[in-house]
Amino acid sequence: MLLDLFMRRLIRTGTLELRYPDGTLRRYGNGQGPVAGMALRTPRAERRMVLNPTLAAGELYMDGELEPEGCSLYELLDLLVVNLWYGGGHPAEQVVTAARTLLRRLEQLNPxxxxxxxxxxxxxxxxxxxxxxxxxxxxxxxxxxxxxxxxxxxxxxxxxxxxxxxxxxxxxxxxxxxxxxxxxxxxxxxxxxxxxxxxxxxxxxxxxxxxxxxxxxxxxxxxxxxxxxxxxxxxxxxxxxxxxxxxxxxxxxxxxxxxxxxxxxxxxxxxxxxxxxxxxxxxxxxxxxxxxxxxxxxxxxxxxxxxxxxxxxxxxxxxxxxxxxxxxxxxxxxxxxxxxxxxxxxxxxxxxxxxxxxxxxxxxxxxxxxxxxxxxxxxxxxxxxxxxxxxxxxxxxxxxxxxx
The missing domain is CATH 3.40.50.150 (Vaccinia Virus protein VP39)
Structure with missing residues (x-):
């Protein structure tokens, strides 16, 4: 499972409990607080979190395919942001960010x-x-x-x-x-x-x-x-x-x-x-x-x-x-x-x-x-x-x- 591998690398601070679409519950992190939970409702949600998580997370939450579990949305995002920012980031996200940085002049053309x-x-x-x-x-x-x-x-x-x-x-x-x-x-x-x-x-x-x-x-x-x-x-x-x-x-x-x-x-x-x-x-x-x-x-x-x-x-x-x-x-x-x-x-x-x-x-x-x-x-x-x-x-x- 690619998402499992990415999450093992990503979550180093605190603990994330991730419920997969088949009901499997996996824990990532150091076993200490803060603790947050997230449920992915569909196989599509799992795939999208592998390919482009910074875009997918928001869209999946909007569509009800990603839900906080046992915590608030703010608490879930707090745990993810801390690990993304201080822990080196998600490999796919690093590639996307680098590409967007190169293309930003084109994206921000604003006549x-x-x-x-x-x-x-x-x-x-x-x-x-x-x-x-x-x-x-x-x-x-x-x-x-x-x-x-x-x-x-x-x-x-x-x-x-x-x-x-x-x-x-x-x-x-x-x-x-x-x-x-x-x-x-x-x-x-x-x-x-x-x-x-x-x-x-x-x-x-x-x-x-x-x-x-x-x-x-x-x-x-x-x-x-x-x-x-x-x-x-x-x-x-x-x-x-x-x-x-x-x-x-x-x-x-x-x-x-x-x-x-x-x-x-x-x-x-x-x-x-x-x-x-x-x-x-x-x-x-x-x-x-x-x-x-x-x-x-x-x-x-x-x-x-x-x-x-x-x-x-x-x-x-x-x-x-x-x-x-x-x-x-x-x-x-x-x-x-x-x-x-x-x-x-x-x-x-x-x-x-x-x-x-x-x-x-x-x-x-x-x-x-x-x-x-x-x-x-x-x-x-x-x-x-x-x-x-x-x-x-x-x-x-x-x-x-x-x-x-």
């Missing part, structure tokens, strides 16, 4: 039309779905946990405040471009609390509609506007640029053009803040299941892939912060809220969709908790004199906002 289709795949889902597991402001990106025990709402407010402070909004009326504005929460916050005039751009019809509605309801339509626009179509210089959770969708072949656009769109004394997911251990490839079902065209880059594009654009990197576990804490809260509202979400879609999202949320939380994934926030300027000599002003601005 405007394809970018819009990729965005629609995930962000144009039923709007009520996101209301059922995100915070009230619908922040669909990493929150900022100063202590670690905040509510999701508190942590997302802290994230917006943290980013606003880095933008140096030191006078009213500064014009801000929000690239990938989501449902408008950051743009509305910058206008309401920081006196900015904001244009948010998105490729999602669903997000655009709700963002415009929120601006009108908040009485901010005269200071915040939202447009259905690709960032490459922007033509006017602004005082500030913010982009949160959008850079992962740019595509590695487009990094230089993205940062050239940032430079061209900034006034000489302008400031930009880019917030995105990255990886600590160097260039890699997007998980094939995640690329197929959740974020087609998406990729979380190593900073070694990003910084050359920043340099070639002629931008100054004035601050770089790495958020290591903040997204794991964020995803934990999303996963809990999704579980609490699972019946309502199933009514919107179906059981297979719920399983897909459960696998996505659990797998991504573990990517940030157990592997090399993290978030980075990059502050950029055109001119070296655009900001004060030291970074004290950022902390003073944020502290004042907290105390206000």
């Amino acid at each position: 405007a039309g394809r970018a819009r289709r990729n965005v629609a795949h995930h962000y144009d889902l039923n709007g009520r779905l996101y209301a059922l597991f995100l915070d009230r402001d619908r922040q669909y990106s990493c929150a900022y946990f100063r202590r670690g025990d905040e509510t999701l709402e508190e942590a997302q407010e802290a994230k917006k405040r943290h980013i606003a402070a880095k933008l140096r909004l030191n006078r009213p009326g500064l014009e801000v471009l929000d690239i990938g504005c989501g449902w408008g929460g950051m743009a509305l916050t910058l206008a309401r609390d920081w006196g900015a005039r904001v244009t948010g751009i998105t490729l999602s019809e669903e997000q655009l509609q709700l963002a415009r509605q929120r601006a009108a309801e908040a009485g901010l339509a005269d200071r915040v506007r939202f447009e259905l626009m690709d960032y490459r179509a922007w033509r006017r210089p602004v005082d500030r640029i913010v982009s949160i959770g959008m850079f992962e969708h740019v595509g590695i072949a487009h990094y230089r053009s993205f940062f050239r656009k940032v430079r061209d769109a900034l006034k000489p004394d302008g400031v930009a803040l880019i917030h995105a997911i990255g990886r600590q251990s160097g260039p890699g490839a997007t998980n094939p299941w995640l690329a197929k079902y959740i974020f087609p065209g998406g990729y979380s880059p190593a900073l070694s892939e990003v910084l050359p594009a920043v340099e070639k654009a002629g931008l100054w990197l004035t601050d770089l912060e790495i958020l290591r576990l903040h997204y794991a804490l964020t995803l934990r809260e999303w996963r809990r809220r999704f579980a609490a509202n699972r019946d309502a979400i199933q009514a919107l879609y179906d059981e297979r969709f719920c399983r897909m999202f459960e696998f996505y949320l659990a797998g991504c939380e573990l990517a940030f908790r157990r592997t090399d994934h993290m978030n980075w926030q990059m502050q950029l300027v055109r001119e070296k004199e655009a900001l004060p000599l030291t970074r004290d002003w950022m902390w003073e601005t944020e502290r004042a906002a907290v105390e206000a």
Whole structure:
């Protein structure tokens, strides 16, 4: 049995109890904790776990051919991720990952039309779905946990405040471009609390509609506007640029053009803040299941892939912060809220969709908790004199906002 041989090699930490389609139960690992169980329901499931496990595991769970046994999905994935990441990996998966790394420039070609289709795949889902597991402001990106025990709402407010402070909004009326504005929460916050005039751009019809509605309801339509626009179509210089959770969708072949656009769109004394997911251990490839079902065209880059594009654009990197576990804490809260509202979400879609999202949320939380994934926030300027000599002003601005 090939799967038996692979599992003997793969599971070195903890214990996996694997029930095969014929009912045979085999144990793998060191006999110690943590312990997780998995049942494969069909011979097809067994074959697929040999050939391409990182794609097959998610698909088989969605179809009910792979089930956790005696544990939760999160506990099962935790055991598998720890062994895949620290134990050398599944032989077939190593080959697939190497091939995807070689082909990633082709997979991530993201001209405007394809970018819009990729965005629609995930962000144009039923709007009520996101209301059922995100915070009230619908922040669909990493929150900022100063202590670690905040509510999701508190942590997302802290994230917006943290980013606003880095933008140096030191006078009213500064014009801000929000690239990938989501449902408008950051743009509305910058206008309401920081006196900015904001244009948010998105490729999602669903997000655009709700963002415009929120601006009108908040009485901010005269200071915040939202447009259905690709960032490459922007033509006017602004005082500030913010982009949160959008850079992962740019595509590695487009990094230089993205940062050239940032430079061209900034006034000489302008400031930009880019917030995105990255990886600590160097260039890699997007998980094939995640690329197929959740974020087609998406990729979380190593900073070694990003910084050359920043340099070639002629931008100054004035601050770089790495958020290591903040997204794991964020995803934990999303996963809990999704579980609490699972019946309502199933009514919107179906059981297979719920399983897909459960696998996505659990797998991504573990990517940030157990592997090399993290978030980075990059502050950029055109001119070296655009900001004060030291970074004290950022902390003073944020502290004042907290105390206000």
